[in-house]
Amino acid sequence: xxxxxxxxxxxxxxxxxxxxxxxxxxxxxxxxxxxxxxxxxxxxxxxxxxxxxxxxxxxxxxxxxxxxxxxxxxxxxxxxxxxxxxxxxxxxxxxxxxxxxxxxxxxxxxxxxxxxxxxxxxxxxxxxxxxxxxxxxxxxxxxxxxxxxxxxxxxxxxxxxxxxxxxxxxxxxxxxxxxxxxxxxxxxxxxxxxxxxxxxxxxxxxxxxxxxxxxxxxxxxxxxxxxxxxxxxxxxxxxxxxxxxxxxxxxxxxxxxxxxxxxxxxxxxxxxxxxxxxxxxxxxxxxxxxxxxxxxxxxxxxxxxxxxxxxxxxxxxxxxxxxxxxxxxxxxxxxxxxxxxxxxxxxxxxxxxxxxxxxxxxxxxxxxxxxxxxxxxxxxxxxxxxxxxxxxxxxxxxxxxxxxxxxxxxxxxxxxxxxxxxxxxxxxxxxxxxxxxxxxxxxxxxxxxxxxxxxxxxxxxxxxxxxxxxxxxxxxxxxxxxxxxxxxxxxxxxxxxxxxxxxxxxxxxxxxxxxxxxxxxxxxxxxxxxxxxxxxxxxxxxxxxxxxxxxxxxxxxxxxxxxxxxxxxx
Numbered sequence: 001x002x003x004x005x006x007x008x009x010x011x012x013x014x015x016x017x018x019x020x021x022x023x024x025x026x027x028x029x030x031x032x033x034x035x036x037x038x039x040x041x042x043x044x045x046x047x048x049x050x051x052x053x054x055x056x057x058x059x060x061x062x063x064x065x066x067x068x069x070x071x072x073x074x075x076x077x078x079x080x081x082x083x084x085x086x087x088x089x090x091x092x093x094x095x096x097x098x099x100x101x102x103x104x105x106x107x108x109x110x111x112x113x114x115x116x117x118x119x120x121x122x123x124x125x126x127x128x129x130x131x132x133x134x135x136x137x138x139x140x141x142x143x144x145x146x147x148x149x150x151x152x153x154x155x156x157x158x159x160x161x162x163x164x165x166x167x168x169x170x171x172x173x174x175x176x177x178x179x180x181x182x183x184x185x186x187x188x189x190x191x192x193x194x195x196x197x198x199x200x201x202x203x204x205x206x207x208x209x210x211x212x213x214x215x216x217x218x219x220x221x222x223x224x225x226x227x228x229x230x231x232x233x234x235x236x237x238x239x240x241x242x243x244x245x246x247x248x249x250x251x252x253x254x255x256x257x258x259x260x261x262x263x264x265x266x267x268x269x270x271x272x273x274x275x276x277x278x279x280x281x282x283x284x285x286x287x288x289x290x291x292x293x294x295x296x297x298x299x300x301x302x303x304x305x306x307x308x309x310x311x312x313x314x315x316x317x318x319x320x321x322x323x324x325x326x327x328x329x330x331x332x333x334x335x336x337x338x339x340x341x342x343x344x345x346x347x348x349x350x351x352x353x354x355x356x357x358x359x360x361x362x363x364x365x366x367x368x369x370x371x372x373x374x375x376x377x378x379x380x381x382x383x384x385x386x387x388x389x390x391x392x393x394x395x396x397x398x399x400x401x402x403x404x405x406x407x408x409x410x411x412x413x414x415x416x417x418x419x420x421x422x423x424x425x426x427x428x429x430x431x432x433x434x435x436x437x438x439x440x441x442x443x444x445x446x447x448x449x450x451x452x453x454x455x456x457x458x459x460x461x462x463x464x465x466x467x468x469x470x471x472x473x474x475x476x477x478x479x480x481x482x483x484x485x486x487x488x489x490x491x492x493x494x495x496x497x498x499x500x501x502x503x504x505x506x507x508x509x510x511x512x513x514x515x516x517x518x519x520x521x522x523x524x525x526x527x528x529x530x531x532x533x534x535x536x537x538x539x540x541x542x543x544x545x546x547x548x549x550x551x552x553x554x555x556x557x558x559x560x561x562x563x564x565x566x567x568x569x570x
Contacts, residue, residue, distance in 0.1 A: 017325045019266055023062055023235055032234045032261050036068025039233045040094070040101075041224065044074050044208075045081035046280040047295040047302045048093045050316065050337075051271040057320050058237055058268065060099035071231055072101035075224070076109050077217050079207040087208075089295070093303040097313045108223050109209045111230050115218050116170070118226060118255065119181060119199060123162045128199060129155055130165040131182050138180070141187075142195050148188035149195045155184060169202055172215040176202045181216070185251070193248045197221055225249040228263040229256055236263050239270040240329060268325040274334045275485040275505075276301045277492050282500055291501060292486075298542075298553050299486040299508050309483060310530055310540025310555030315344040331491060338556050345538040345555065349530040350378040350385060353423065353468045354552075355516040356480055356536065358397035360472060361414075363428060365447045366394040371473070374424045375454075376520075379532075388520045392425055395472040397516045402467050403444055405433070412464040414444065420465040423534060427452035427463055468534035476522035479551045481542065482510040517550070525550050532558075 016024060027034055040059040042048060048056075063070035072094065076082050094101070122128040131138065131154045143149035157165075162181075169179055181200040189195055199222040206212050228236045236249070246265045253262055272278060283300065286292045295302050298309035306316065319340040323332050353376075371393050379385035398414065407415040414420050419429045428446040436442045451458030488505040489495060495503055521531065529541045537557040544551045 018327065019058060019237060019268055019325055020062055020065065022264075022266055023066055026235070026264070027066060031264075035232075035234055036063060036066050037071065037232050037234045038063045038068065038237060039071040039073050039106075039228065039231065041073045041075050041227075042090050043078075043081075044076055044083065044086040044090060045078065046086060046284055047089050047304055049278055049280070049283065049301045049303065050273065050306060051278045051301075052093075053097060053303055053316055054271040054320050054323075054325075055237075055239070056094055056097055056099060057317060058325060060094075060101075062235070062237070068234075069104060070099070070101060071104040071106055071233065073106040073108065073227060073231065075220065075227075076107050076207070076209065077220065077223050079203060079205045079217070082208055084208050089304060093307075096303070096307060097316065106227075106231055107209060108218075108227050109207060111223070111227050112210065112214055112218075114230055115223055115226055116214075116216075119166070119218075119222075120163070122183065122199075122255070123166060123181075124159055126159060126184065128162065128181055128183050129157050130162050130169070131155075131180050131196075132178065134177065135180075138182075138198070142192065143187070145190070145192060151187050152182070152196065155196070166200070166216070169200070170214065170216045172204060174202060176204055178202065183222075191244065191247055193221065193245055194251070197248060221245055221248050222252060225252050225263065225265075226256065229253060232261075233263045234261075236265045238265060238267055240267045240327070241270070243267050267327070269327065269329050271320070271323070272329065272331045272493075273301060273337065274331060274490045275487050275492075276334070277487070277500060279493075285501075289501075291504065298481070298483050301486075308540075308542065309553050310345070310538065311341050312344050312348075312530075315341040318344065334485065335560075339560055341556050342538065342558070342560050345530050345532065347381050348379075349532040349538055350388075351376070351380075351532045351534055352521040353390065353470050353518040354478070354480070354521065354531075354533040354536065354539070355397045355399055355468070355470050355475075356512055356533075357400040358470075358514075358516045359400040359403060359441055359444060361396050361398050361428070361444045361446055361469070363394050363396070363426075363446050363448050364431065368394055370394065371471070376424050390424065390518050390520060391471045391474040392422075393471045393473050396422070396469045397472060397475065398444075398467050398469050400441065403430075403433075403441060405441070413467060414446075414465070418465075419463045420467050421452070421463050423466055423468045425453060425469070426450070427458075427461060468536075470516045470518045474519050475516040476519065477513075477549065478515045478517045478522070479549055480512045480515045480539070480554065481551065482512060482554045484508045515552075522550060530555070 038059045040056055060070045131152050141150040166181055180198045182196045182198050185194045187195045198219050200216045200218055203217045249265050296304040296308045298305055319337045371391050373389040374392050375387050376390050377387055402413040404415050414430050416430050419427050421427050426448040428448045430446050432445040433441055434443045486508050487503050489503050492500050492503045525541045527541050527543050531539050533539050538555040539552040540555050542551040542553045
């Protein structure tokens with residue numbers, strides 16, 4: 001089981017994480033002429049998730065920190081899974097996080113001619129051969145980490161035959177899966193990746209950039225390092241699962257590099273998060289099977305999903321800074337991510353009144369037909385946020401949960417013969433209530449203390465409870481989507497004996513219609529705007545909003561379990 005960690009120390013030295021220290025040392029030693037060029041190499045076969053955000057912050061961030069450059073290079077070597085939609089979404093996500101690649105947008109397909117020529121060269125040098133075996137046969141002959149593999153019966157084909165077959169593979173003469181091109185290295189190597197790895201396979205699906213020019217496509221291990229080299233990348237930063245691939249990366253680089261320049265692969269731990277999955281295959285499955293509303297479903301760990309839910313680039317970067325970069329895998333607590341967005345929105349989100357489960361309160365001693373405007377502070381954390389006006393009248397809505405007929409001892413909200421203060425308004429006292437035929441509270445009757453309003457002689461009178469509210473006559477209707485964690489178990493990846501879809505949280509989304517919001521909120525809300533609903537949580541305006549109805553996504557509740565746990569530990 002991966003270790004659960006809230007704050008992974010990133011082996012800092014001179015305020016640098018270990019990757020930055022390697023880069024700093026290489027620059028100080030004058031390697032590659034003192035030049036720094038990183039790259040972010042996404043596959044355009046899905047939308048980016050928060051794990052990719054960690055890589056983006058590393059790849060672009062280290063380049064910014066040391067005055068280098070970072071390329072965006074799409075690893076578009078499998079046209080059966082790729083789409084222009086994914087390319088555009090990836091670029092949007094990177095820009096949203098605050099990074100830019102300038103004019104350095106590249107594609108692995110840019111290097112298909114050079115890679116093909118290199119493959120031809122390796123065939124001519126007797127270092128590659130065409131294998132007619134099926135993928136199952138090749139896998140069976142590879143052996144195990146403790147037993148050597150077996151040579152393919154096609155391993156000793158002549159150079160002439162291999163050249164002929166490979167050219168005919170690319171001409172489309174053979175069916176997909178019937179032949180592959182393999183590097184001839186060592187079937188007895190202790191590193192499984194050296195046991196004659198596949199370099200090319202046949203794919204007849206048209207490519208989104210090159211059309212039908214190619215019928216053979218390079219594998220990642222062959223294309224990636226060479227693309228780095230062709231591009232001038234100096235530091236190829238990737239996640240820990242590529243540690244065993246590094247010797248093969250260097251093996252292929254040795255074919256084309258010299259002493260003046262060679263890229264260096266460095267690995268760090270990937271971002272694993274509780275209560276979600278980071279497998280792009282599983283995320284795609286959720287989308288295709290309609291188990292979520294799309295890649296940007298606010299329950300998804302995708303960058304676009306987090307953006308739609310209301311997460312900010314600053315909060316995601318703060319979270320990534322907090323967990324750091326290490327050389328060991330860990331499972332990060334999602335409550336730390338939630339803490340990061342609370343901290344950020346607490347500083348930027350205006351406070352507003354919204355009643356999600358309304359019940360009517362009639363203030364019987366307040367004049368009928370009268371309206372007065374009360375002043376609400378927009379954000380006590382922002383001195384420049386200002387104030388707004390909110391109408392108060394005889395009939396208001398409060399949250400149903402803020403009233404109890406027979407309250408327990410520590411219930412400090414509204415109850416018969418008890419007083420509470422209305423936020424920015426008066427103190428009211430419950431004098432009675434009415435129930436419907438089913439026994440539900442239908443109306444609550446109160447009297448207000450006219451002297452208790454701010455600025456009046458009784459305004460300093462203390463009561464234990466303060467409630468948010470909206471005026472019945474002035475409020476507007478809205479829809480609220482209450483999102484919770486996508487999965488009901490902490491680490492779905494560990495539940496090997498269960499289908500991951502069985503672990504989905506059935507309460508991850510609750511849609512509440514007929515929510516009552518104050519006029520200021522209805523008038524100022526635009527898609528993407530953030531607000532703190534008083535006493536409820538942080539909410540963001542969803543793109544589904546229309547002129548007739550605003551839709552809000554709950555970004556996060558006000559309760560901060562991570563901060564509470566940290567305070568307890570301290």
